């Protein structure tokens with residue numbers, strides 16, 4: 449499982465760089481503009497320059513409306529600025545067809561510019577609270593649009609967590625659906641160390657985190673702490689070892 453950490457500024461990205469050996473992807477966002485709030489192109493560029501070259505930079509395009517042209521243009525902005533994972537939060541899409549239309553524009557805009565960039569179609573575990581597409585629709589939306597990964601995050605950051613809205617067995621179904629169509633499965637949403645056991649067992653490819661590695665667990669007022677990133681990674685590795693030991697025993 450890969451660890452994606454979301455700093456909100458160049459300063460925080462520098463703190464991530466101090467913990468670079470413990471993380472896999474640096475994800476640029478602007479939390480005060482929403483769960484997948486988009487940051488400025490120059491912030492993406494500066495963060496790309498600040499983190500080690502072997503660490504991919506991801507950028508969110510925002511909690512986007514159903515405006516395929518607008519979103520495609522924003523996605524191009526993110527990839528031109530140096531991101532190689534482009535995440536789109538399908539906030540304003542109320543049907544799978546709308547979501548596919550938005551994602552097809554994003555995939556074309558991104559891949560025309562940088563074919564090897566990865567496009568991530570993100571839905572929301574708490575979709576029922578905001579009226580957007582059902583979480584389990586995401587793998588099919590991502591596959592039909594030519595994206596590389598399906599993701600879930602939480603839209604409303606009020607302390608409720610991924611598993612409060614989509615329990616582990618339904619997340620397992622999400623991962624299975626994504627893998628069945630050859631996609632990566634990414635999960636996030638106030639994930640804590642205690643969630644890493646189930647996330648590992650269900651075969652999650654990427655776990656996205658911010659609050660759990662911020663001072664005081666506070667994703668808004670706290671700053672990312674390199675020692676919390678290291679501790680989170682250590683727990684991921686412990687869970688991976690336990691899982692690897694348990695799997696042959698079960699067969």
Ligand SMILES: O=C[C@H](O)COP(=O)(O)O
Pocket residue numbers: 452454475601605636637638639656657658659660667
């Ligand atoms: O993409 C990951 C998100 O930034 C997760 O943030 P969070 O752990 O504070 O919910």
